[in-house]
Amino acid sequence: MSNKNIDWSKLDFSYIKTDKRYVSDFKNGAWDEGRLTEDANVVINECAGVLQYAQTVFEGLKAYRTQDGRIVTFRPDLNAKRMEESAKRLQMPIFPENRFIDAVEQVVAANADFVPPYGSGATMYLRPYLFGTNPVIGVKPADEYQFRVFATPVGPYFKGGAKPITLRVCDFDRAAPHGTGHIKAGLNYAMSMYAIVDAHNQGYDENMYLDSATRTKVEETGGANFIFITKDGKLVTPKSNTILPSVTRRSLCYVAKEYLGMDVEEREVFLEELKDFAECGLCGTAAVISPVGKIVDHGKEIALPSGMESFGPITKKLYDTLTGIQMGRLEAPEGWIHEIKV
Ligand SMILES: *Cc1c(COP(=O)(O)O)cnc(C)c1O
Numbered sequence: 001m002s003n004k005n006i007d008w009s010k011l012d013f014s015y016i017k018t019d020k021r022y023v024s025d026f027k028n029g030a031w032d033e034g035r036l037t038e039d040a041n042v043v044i045n046e047c048a049g050v051l052q053y054a055q056t057v058f059e060g061l062k063a064y065r066t067q068d069g070r071i072v073t074f075r076p077d078l079n080a081k082r083m084e085e086s087a088k089r090l091q092m093p094i095f096p097e098n099r100f101i102d103a104v105e106q107v108v109a110a111n112a113d114f115v116p117p118y119g120s121g122a123t124m125y126l127r128p129y130l131f132g133t134n135p136v137i138g139v140k141p142a143d144e145y146q147f148r149v150f151a152t153p154v155g156p157y158f159k160g161g162a163k164p165i166t167l168r169v170c171d172f173d174r175a176a177p178h179g180t181g182h183i184k185a186g187l188n189y190a191m192s193m194y195a196i197v198d199a200h201n202q203g204y205d206e207n208m209y210l211d212s213a214t215r216t217k218v219e220e221t222g223g224a225n226f227i228f229i230t231k232d233g234k235l236v237t238p239k240s241n242t243i244l245p246s247v248t249r250r251s252l253c254y255v256a257k258e259y260l261g262m263d264v265e266e267r268e269v270f271l272e273e274l275k276d277f278a279e280c281g282l283c284g285t286a287a288v289i290s291p292v293g294k295i296v297d298h299g300k301e302i303a304l305p306s307g308m309e310s311f312g313p314i315t316k317k318l319y320d321t322l323t324g325i326q327m328g329r330l331e332a333p334e335g336w337i338h339e340i341k342v
Pocket residue numbers: 060184185220221222223224225244245246247248249283284285286
């Protein structure tokens with residue numbers, strides 16, 4: 001049982017140091033066997049590839065305690081595969097899928113007391129990441145890398161109910177145009193820092209990024225994909241190869257089709273048609289779905305019919321179904337729930 005004397009309801013989405021983390025080093029063309037360590041600090045050379053040329057990629061997933069007391073992770077194989085794609089794009093070595101899953105299992109098991117209890121709304125967030133460690137001054141990929149996984153308990157994303165947020169259509173690009181938009185890497189987040197602070201300063205919660213080529217199509221926000229619900233109850237989500245392929249989005253599309261009998265369309269979504277949707281949500285591991293109430297396009301307000309009070313009815317049903325699967329209240333599709341033996 002969880003016995004760390006943490007007030008789970010008071011946690012927010014911030015870093016708390018847990019007992020053990022996983023480390024493996026890549027040197028002379030091979031990964032070492034990996035180990036758990038209590039040392040939360042990384043000591044690297046001042047000229048390390050990650051510090052000079054931002055050679056680093058990451059993943060994010062959660063461990064949950066289910067209704068019947070098991071500890072599980074959700075589709076960790078997809079995070080392993082996505083990290084492989086991210087690593088390839090930045091010319092980094094691949095950390096094999098079976099070892100990625102083993103590292104996640106070891107970290108969760110070693111910090112099991114930090115997995116929040118079922119029903120608390122809190123969860124354990126896991127952060128696998130990979131970065132270049134040896135000195136690199138001429139522009140080229142590093143030769144040595146480190147892969148790490150740490151765990152941190154995080155609080156309920158919606159404290160006191162989900163309040164829909166307001167987005168602004170953003171004039172900045174989220175990632176280098178046609179470059180790295182599809183990979184999960186700090187460099188894309190660095191690109192988004194100015195835009196998010198600027199949005200907050202102007203009273204918006206998040207940015208809606210558009211495709212950089214035509215600026216007519218919806219891409220995603222800084223860290224979450226979009227789903228839209230049409231007035232006749234269809235799920236629509238943007239098709240683009242410059243957005244990050246969200247595990248949550250793929251899962252919601254499946255749930256919509258197979259559990260709720262909805263029509264699902266992955267297609268280009270134009271800025272012009274936003275006014276026709278009934279509901280809008282942001283999807284990602286952290287919140288599963290955050291409802292969007294309003295989108296502001298250069299002073300022109302688009303109010304979603306689902307409003308600024310709470311979830312729209314269909315996004316709520318999708319949210320309840322997917323979290324029900326994750327928490328073990330509903331039967332999961334084959335391979336979605338990965339139990340951790342403690
Ligand atoms: C992580 C991330 C998402 C959400 O992906 P999930 O796998 O659902 O957590 C969406 N967009 C970006 C840019 C991301 O980094």
